[in-house]
Amino acid sequence: MNVLGIVAEYNPFHNGHEYQIKELKKQIDADYCIIAMSGNFLQRGIPSILSKHCRAEMALRAGADLVIEIPSVWACSSAEYFANGGVNTLLNTGVITHLGFGAETTKLSMLKTLARIFVENNPSVQSNLFSMIRSGNNYATARANSLNTLIDFVSANKILTDSINSGDIHLLELADSNINEVLSASNNILGIEYLKVLLKNNSSVIPISLPRKGGTYNTQEITGRFSSATSIRNDIFKNIDTNLDSYSKMEADEIQKHASDNASTITWFEAVPETTRKIILKNEQILIHEDDISSMLGYKLFLEKNKTYSDYADCSVNFSNKIANNIYEYENFTQFRHLLKSKDITYTRLSRILLHILLNIKQTDYDLGKELGYAPYLRILGFNKNSKDLLSHIKQNSNSPMITKVADASNILDNKKYSFFEKDLYISDIYNQLILQKKNNATQLKNEFNQPLVIV
Structure with missing residues (x-):
């Protein structure tokens, strides 16, 4: 059985995400696809445009079989912690065979080499890294510059040693690459961190990368069918935020007609799957900026x-x-x-x-999250009803407690794990208050205890 795992945010789910799921599943002939997804607050330090349950539904209607929430502490943390939270969530299912992710580079072997260098804590890289940070450089710039220093030294001295010959390609081959460009690209950064987690866990899970299609991560404007989530959010807020009430009254065929009639001016329509479009337009929840x-x-x-x-x-x-x-x-x-x-x-x-x-x-x-192994439980957000066997496989192969009902969590988690889980509940309550500020109708607002699983 081949099971694909993907770490994601889906803010919101767009055509690039759908392409990634379908293409990676096709490449490995996957039986199932599991998503480890951020909750209501994200790695960029912002709230999500729609709730985690809405975004889970988007993924499930576009090819995912199961969506599990990344613990909130890691979901809005640095790339390293985010990757540890997401990948360990997937590994703890006990059924993942492949880890898929997008990357700006087509050379997975290069990312593997970089990941191994950073995991091995090469003394030269570490020394230069701390020196550059003390000089006022941010972490990303300091890491790229310190690695370039090592590559220049190796290249100039023609050094060929096992300690430097890391990963799938020799370090000397990196001299022909623009390391600063590679290490400044958002998906490459996360890809390297995912690979580091696999290495640290001595995991047999096979990494598989897919070149990013369309606009870059931070592109501000819609660039066609494959556009960045940032540009899609910008266009959504520009066009529909003030009219959500009228959209929520539309039937499915009316939404489709509205999309066709306004495709030339409301450009985000072409950048997301139809299922995502309907969820955004029909959902009762107010969009969060x-x-x-x-x-x-x-x-x-x-x-x-x-x-x-x-x-x-x-x-x-x-x-x-x-x-x-x-x-x-x-x-x-x-x-x-x-x-x-x-x-x-x-x-x-x-x-x-x-x-x-x-x-x-x-x-x-x-500190508590690291002590508990980053992902001490599997919080299920939703699943495809045709994939029920997947949940059975996880129960048979995982040592992590599975949470499908929040009310049961205190009975299945020990005190430390439940304390960590309570942070998820608190953070969701904060997000619900953001919705309430706009919605002004608490009776219709679902909290963590009465929000049902998303089943499609």
Whole structure:
């Protein structure tokens, strides 16, 4: 039995995601496809445009068989932690045979070599890395530059040793590649981190990559059928956010006609599968924009302005002081990010730190999650009713407790695992408050205890 595993966010699910699932399943003749998906807050440090259950349904209607939630602490963390949360979730099912992911490069062997170098903690790379970070470079730039230094040294001295001959290709072959470009591409970065997790687990799971189609990760404008999630979100908010109530009253055939009539002006229609389009247009939930967290974040920042923010995950003492020194300039999430931005920190990392403060994600949560092996339970969000046998296979092969009903979690998880799971519940409650701010109808709002599984 071949089972494909994919780590994803689907914010929202688009044509590129559908292509990835179908193409990878075809390549390995997969019997099933399992998705480890972020919950309601994401790796870029922002809330998702639609709830995790809506996005799980999008995936299930487009080729996925099972969607499992990545623990929230890792879903809005750095690439390394995000990958550990996602890949370990998949590995803990006990049935994954292949791990699929998108990449900007066509050379999986190059990504394998880079992953092995970083896992082995090559002393030369590590020394240069820390030196460059101390000099004010952000982590991504410092890592690329330190690796380039090692490659230049090896190339100049014609060194051929087992310690440097890592992975599937020799390090010297990397000299012909633009390492900075490879290590700055979003999907490559995540791909390397996924491969690192496989190496650390000494896993027999086979990695398989697929070149990204269409616009790059951060492309702002729609570029056709294969467009970035960022550009799709931008176009969605531009065109339908204020009219969602009218769309929610449409029947399926009306939605299709509306899409055809407006395809020339509402360009996101062509960039997502029809099933995704219908879920977005018909769903009762109001779409969430990243600045919708502004009021709650501002309240939390002012509430703790006389304390230190450095207890929160990834927030240094220096950055904590920077927040405190600028707190009275706070207007909203986007504005405050721009105000705090500096050379040594990316917008994404900055966003995550602020999100950690809002969601109460502290270093102690990281410590507990790592102690528990990153993915101490399998929280099922939904499945395809034709794939029930897959759940049986997981129950037979996995040592991780499976959560299908939130109310049962306290009975099947020990105290430490349940404490970690409670963070997921709290973070979902925060997201539901964002919806409530727009929806203003608490009686129709599903919480974690009465939200049913998505079954399609």
